[in-house]
Amino acid sequence: MDKRLFPDKFLDLLTIEPGFDNAGFVNAHQNNSPPTSIRSNPFKPSITNKGETVPWCADGYYLDTRPSFTFDPLFHAGCYYVQEASSMFIGHILNYIKPQNEAINVLDLCAAPGGKSTLINSALNTNDLLVANEIIKTRVPILADNLNRWGTANTIVTNNDPKDFNRVKGFFDIILVDAPCSGSGMFRKDPAAMNEWSEANVNLCHQRQERILADVYPALKQDGYLIYSTCSYSHQENEDILDWLCQEFDLESIRIPINKEWGIVETESDGEKAWGYRFYPDKVKGEGLFAACLKKKDNSGELASFKNNNNQKVPATELEQVKAYINNPADYYYFKVNDEWMAINHQHKESLQILQRHLYIKKSGVSIGQVMGKDLIPHHELALSIIINKQAVLQTPLTYDEAILFLKRENLQLDTNNKGWSLMTFDGQALGWAKILPNRINNYYPKELRILSQKA
Template identity: 50%
Template structure:
């Protein structure tokens, strides 16, 4: 017997690809799908990360994998090292959409507008050209903090995390080549994973979400360049939030619908909007190995013009101070550095060129990689540097076993037998977890208090 109310299932009748019998059956089954996406600059083998589980590739994602069961991610040090991101498999189709609609052989400016908790931001960061500038925005302040923490774990150097309302981005007129809007929605695509969310669903809420989605898109579209790509997605089945929004984008803004290529064996349902025939793609849990999802891609009309120059320049550290930072990095003469309230910040070239411009128009929560406090005697390294993929491989480091790694991640005292001193990276399976300062008679644990594991022990298997 299904827990889905008749008002909800009745609203789905007649939608492309909807089969009430199989849809209700899969929701009643209690089945749970677990999937992760690897950070390709930290891990390349899912079987090595999860030797106790069976792994299977997510067919539309280069680095996505299904796991045969859900492990305790909280008590996996590799999770805290940023080796992978736990992400719902259907939403990983964003990768296929980007690969088919965006030139990946050139640096771009991209905006992930509704980015928390960070799944699509980390996916975009892995797929886009490494010299791109990626802005990840979240309007809700506590969620923006979670987003920033997840970007830190991922280790990305080229991401700016902002905490702004979508309307603020109209100030960045025709700035971005790619705009990704994973819009807030009624959430019906996640009912199998979160049955309690069903209680919040109603036709009135669907209508409110549709209006909110239109406002968000209308506010942000001025920031997209002519000829730029918009990718719109929801985790809702409702046509008012999916195909009807696609029709509205075509009618109001002249957006050009972009078709995508899929494989029949994937089970993705291709759909077209009722008025303008805009292409969309529906994911149903009785047809794909994943949850409910909708995605559609568009090209903004017009030809891209010459990028607008701005005279704002980011103040950079003096050469003598920058020279003290480069020994901590794997690549020299690749990054620029600035100071923010006494902290040295690593910037990519794209950030160094545009950070002051972005700061003028947006509230920035995180930019680049915080390297740490540069004192007269030393660099007091920051946690962001430890997890960054830019950090040097040859720095002093200690490999921890699982017990000590978990003690470290709880910010508890640890003992080291190895003869090392000073600032030292704590590692698990060769992956950096964070810093400790090794002194003659003790080890000071510098794992961030706000990111520590709070649970005492893992649940019984």
């Protein structure tokens, strides 16, 4: 990459940024390829051939080469997420600030495609609730799919504008705002992003970031934490935003412990001396990132007390059929959306009902399936969930080639004595459902998720 290919004024503006090394930065973009990193799913341990660990994330690993993830059944099973290493630092912040002995509600405000949501989810207990929100409607499905693969029941996916969260004042203990930005931190990984960069766009992003933060601020409870991040190097979108936050609101900057060997540049904002953390590709094995954490000292008000006297009445016989498919069934609250049975960790029942009153919810917990007579027609989410009682269902192990055929939603010819609904597995990990009949196998892998490409 030629230095001249950077946008006009871009490098000149960066020379004043903390920790910036012009020669090293240009060299990293010209001569170093973006590293490939993955983060394993702690709820679905399966990866044994682990490479170099990402220093700030115990579940993160660098790969020597970039494989075809599309043709890895364990990727589709949700055993790992392909995530840029620098962004895994959000998990390090979360692990530092989260309380050890009390349940918390966490909001990932700008969540799609779901990398940081699955990262957060890995750090939470079942008593904790994650609300993953995506503002843009067309990006919600990929967010929901990635959380489905992760497999837990303590998640809710919403599709709301930040201002809508004004309705749930003080509901969240931690809010992550991974804000829309000018994207300069992704220049090496996505050179086309340079065509979108301009000083005017940086200014526009700064204004948008202020609006988003101001809109969602009331939803953070007193003594709660705001994590702010961008994939931009621009001072206006990073340290200047921290100064604005501290001046506009009653927030205290939190210093996050880091190891010098990690290569992360610790900064302080010009006015309020708020701590921030910069990632440069010549100093860390990752792409550009800025992250910071602040603690809210004031009180924006509380939610009115909520009593739901209209609990959904569900058919007891159906409910017993559903519970048979669930591990530790007493741990969950069951409800129906149209004809579909759903389950969420029981301690989140009231939170779900509160959020249903105030927000547009796209997914809650795990979809289990529909009861048709004496049979449960199982949902794909149930197959990928960690709450499924695998002892209650047939399981059919697949070879690699069979697993790829299944993931392409093609016909399978198997030598099996199984009959009826079967969980199709690869290397012990569930991929989805098929119905095995005497003369054929019906593949129920979701059409919208099937592999469409051909292996090189």
